[in-house]
Amino acid sequence: MPDEVTVDGETLGIADVVAVAREDAPVSIDDDAREAVRTSRERVESLLDTDEAVYGVNTGFGDLVTERISRDDLDDLQVNLVRSHAAGVGRELTREEVRAMMVARCNTLVKGYSGVREVVVDHLTTLLNEGVHPVVPSRGSLGASGDLAPLAHMALVLIGEGEADVPDGEGSERVPGDEALDAAGLDPIELAPKEGLALINGTQLTCGVGALVVHDAARAVRMADLAGALTTEVTMGSTASSDAAISAVRPHDGQAASARNVKRVTADSDVVESHRNCDRVQDAYSIRCLPQVHGAVRDAVAHCREAVATELNSATDNPLIYPRDQVNDYATGTDEVAVLSGGNFHGAPLAHRLDYLTGAVADLAAICERRVDRMLNPHVQEDYLPPFLAADSGVRSGYMLAQYAAAALVDEARTRGRPSVDNVPVSGNQEDHVSMSAQSLFEAETAVENALTVVAIELLCASEAAEYVDDDLAHGVGTGAAYEAVREVVDPLTDDRPPSPDVDRVAALVASGLLEARVTAALEHTLE
Structure with missing residues (x-):
């Protein structure tokens, strides 16, 4: 068994991705990274108590950015995002390609700028360690806003939908997402505000497989x-x-x-x-x-x-959530939390x-x-x-x-x-x-x-x-x-x-x- 790979958002190397993808190295989450995840989630929660428009949290996506979403519909917004963006086609990613994408995505989420809960990153590491791999069509990403379609197929399994391959003796068996989670001892995640977007917005197919x-x-x-x-x-x-x-x-x-x-x-x-x-x-x-x-x-x-190594340890989703004292006064948010909408997802x-x-x-x-x-x-x-x-x-x-x-x-x-x-411009020319x-x-x-x-x-x-x-x-x-x-x-x-x-x-x-x-x-x- 290869050495355990600890994801901390800062030090994931190309050799680590190879070990996880090809040698089934176990994956764990660094304690300090867990604290960063918790703190980032608290910042998102504090935003929900305001009337501030925050892209992807209480607005629509892409060309629908001007649509404000009511508080009662925020959770549905994230689930619908994952479902609607799972539009991949073509050959399926190989087992090692899926594993590379998953560990890369986990690493960027634990940097503490994405606003997800610990349960999200824990589900990703458990699936990796249990050998449960979402079925992901390879084509459909434009590399901006990141690798949306492939990552959405990965995220579907986290909510108990889609399909995944689970260990079955010497091989694997393809089952629905909820059965795959059950095989790994997990329950489907009920996505909270920002989490669907955080899961699918980024370059982790490109940089994970690029490694x-x-x-x-x-x-x-x-x-x-x-x-x-x-x-x-x-x-x-x-x-x-x-x-x-x-x-x-x-x-x-x-x-x-x-x-x-x-x-x-x-x-x-x-x-x-x-x-x-x-x-x-x-x-x-x-x-x-x-x-x-x-x-x-x-x-x-x-x-x-050099580019891949940098990207593996980068925050590439949008928007990014910061403590107010890290950014300038032009960022939206509150006195304690700043929200910056940018383009780190661009490949x-x-x-x-x-x-x-x-x-x-x-x-x-x-x-x-x-x-x-x-x-x-x-x-x-x-x-x-x-x-x-x-x-x-x-x-x-x-x-x-x-x-x-x-x-x-x-x-x-x-x-x-x-x-x-x-x-090729998309999303009503918003993503031009x-x-x-x-x-x-x-x-x-x-x-x-x-x-x-x-x-x-x-x-x-x-x-x-x-x-x-x-x-x-x-x-x-x-x-x-x-x-x-x-x-x-x-x-x-x-x-x-x-x-x-x-x-x-x-x-x-x-x-x-x-x-x-x-x-x-x-x-x-x-x-x-």
Whole structure:
């Protein structure tokens, strides 16, 4: 069982989201955060005793903001909000995507600016800890006012409506929301004023699942460094292009890190030493420019990671509730409580960086595919490598079609849209500029998945090419560990066979982190 993750509204990290989403780490709420929740709720309650118009508490939503709601209808307002906004369509979010969204939402609520009761955050943590997951269609969010539709489907289960998957032996069973709550030992929540809005208004689909995406993107870069290093060996390339002196005079952080990785995994490589003084003056760009290209992608991942890490610990709903002494005199409210209506729900800070990440990761996949071609293509590969790595080429095609698959994945990643530059006004033009951050998220998610598979194809082909390297020549410490790990799940080619299962097995090694763990153990050092 992974360590417990404590949500406090301030310190939830990307690794924490991964642990909750993928490893079922238990979740608890920090005591100080509980006090912040209670205090925030008291502020909302004090507002109800005034005639002050407070958006989402005693007014309608969106273009209906001018509609004042009577005291008797305030609770119904919140329930109707959740029901009416559960308009999601398309494929359902995966189990891990739902869990990432839930823990991110819980963390923003405990910051103490949303005005919910403790029962709301306790229900969220209990559902996570009991393995009960709302059914959430993935499409429908515009990224402003946050991820409304997906979060509304999550909130439906809290009030005993909608559907959820509950544990059932080795799998799960889909049941109505009230039965799901009962399975977790919970009663449906009767939403109080502000709580429905607080549950659905924010960016927690984008930043929660975005945490998984940047985690996977960082792994894709590290494993691309490893794959590229192994390709450099088996194509008799040079690691001189990864010399620290080159990075020192163009000091981009990502470039230097990728160069260090290449040097680290090829340490003690007899293969590299065997052709140090060969006639080749320079390698092709896909080998020689590995640190520059991989490093640029690495820097893009870091830029997106920064935004996601900030967003995970931000208050992103609207309006936000403050003590009066924290804000200026223009805020509405009372002498003790200030209400600020703003736009922290707008997903632009995430959308633009996710679009940037999509393009960068597509380029990572592209350079990996070019190295695959250099191992397979009889017009550019070394003489000792048979065409398409087929020992009896002509009769056999070897891994020819593995490169086709890589090319298809690269093309898909390259042609993903740039949703953050689009805009469709909604809600009677009250919400006249939206971020499309959820669409940017899914584009980035697809690009990263594709890149991980292309990296796996490169590792598969490089391991096969290694079969033609002189047996007396040892690989580097890290590249040798990678070769051995691949060979544990995929045998060398002795005859043509469908490459698809081979790709799937190596892709699982890469995506799961098992390959990285093997290489790290061999190096006694983590890759950067």
